[in-house]
Amino acid sequence: MIFSSKAEYGVRLMVELGRQSADQPTSLKAIADAEGLPLAYLEQVVARLRKAGLVMSARGAHGGYWLARPAEEIGMDEVVQALEGAIAPMECFVHEQTERVLCSHLPDAGRGCATKLLWTRVQGGIIRSLHTTTLAELVEFSRRGEPVPTAAA
Amino acid sequence: MIFSSKAEYGVRLMVELGRQSADQPTSLKAIADAEGLPLAYLEQVVARLRKAGLVMSARGAHGGYWLARPAEEIGMDEVVQALEGAIAPMECFVHEQTERVLCSHLPDAGRGCATKLLWTRVQGGIIRSLHTTTLAELVEFSRRGEPVPTAAA
């Protein structure tokens, strides 16, 4: 698999927050129940989103989380990057100190690193497809096929 | 990391085969020496490529491997797929029996699986970038910056 389930859980969490109004906080427990995910593990996941500045939080009773920005302005590349770390198709693409993504292969015997060309394209393809998808799109998609709340209730 | 080193090794192996003439077989040992990779492990890697019909082999002394098709006709999506298995961005995309790639999430409570939209796009981006790169391109790339053999020798 390409992404770990941290990304899956984190994205679902973000979608859930996007479905709520951003005025009042939503508790993790509510999200864990709605999505059937373990609460304690979600705490670790949401911590990454908070440190990346994608969600904000309030402690204490009636506390919780909400989106730091409108869902339209949140690209999924930011979300996945916060959850998974640097998006690199291959080990050699991650530079330890700088966290920048590049190929650290030595140019062995003057030859170009052939795989570098391939992984660079793959990385581009991934980031592009993530970047062109906003959280708002996913929220909208999750609403489709849902029973209209006013009429049914 | 997104792809394991099996993909890295396998791609380098394919490039190395592409650099050789397809008339005579190249031994794994030669490739292992040239790329500095463990021979025994390369055997397992090349077995996948052989089972996928991408390379052919001859046993015995002066045996070895060669490309089953010209490098121009080998898309890197085939190569990576043979090495890594089905290219799925997320666990739920792999269907055990059929090996087909799709989302197996239950349509919980009538809602669309929001993450499915995202992972489908990512998968498309990956496969597209792999598919539009041929082995021949990588071989060509690996030759650039190389000392011209005729003049230098």
Place this chain on the structure above:
DNA sequence: TAAATAACCTACCCTGCTGGTAGGATTTAG
């Protein structure tokens, strides 16, 4: 003030996969 709620933090654990080794069996050229 006390209690309940919920974020926040850290350490730990278990399982499975990855990368790699070992040791052989089989095939073929010289």
Place this chain on the structure above:
DNA sequence: CTAAATCCTACCAGCAGGGTAGGTTATTTA
């Protein structure tokens, strides 16, 4: 016959992923 090579299977150590446990702190409400 011997050397070179593919082929096959079992095994192993390390490590990251997914998850649990058990707390501490902050905030609201009764």
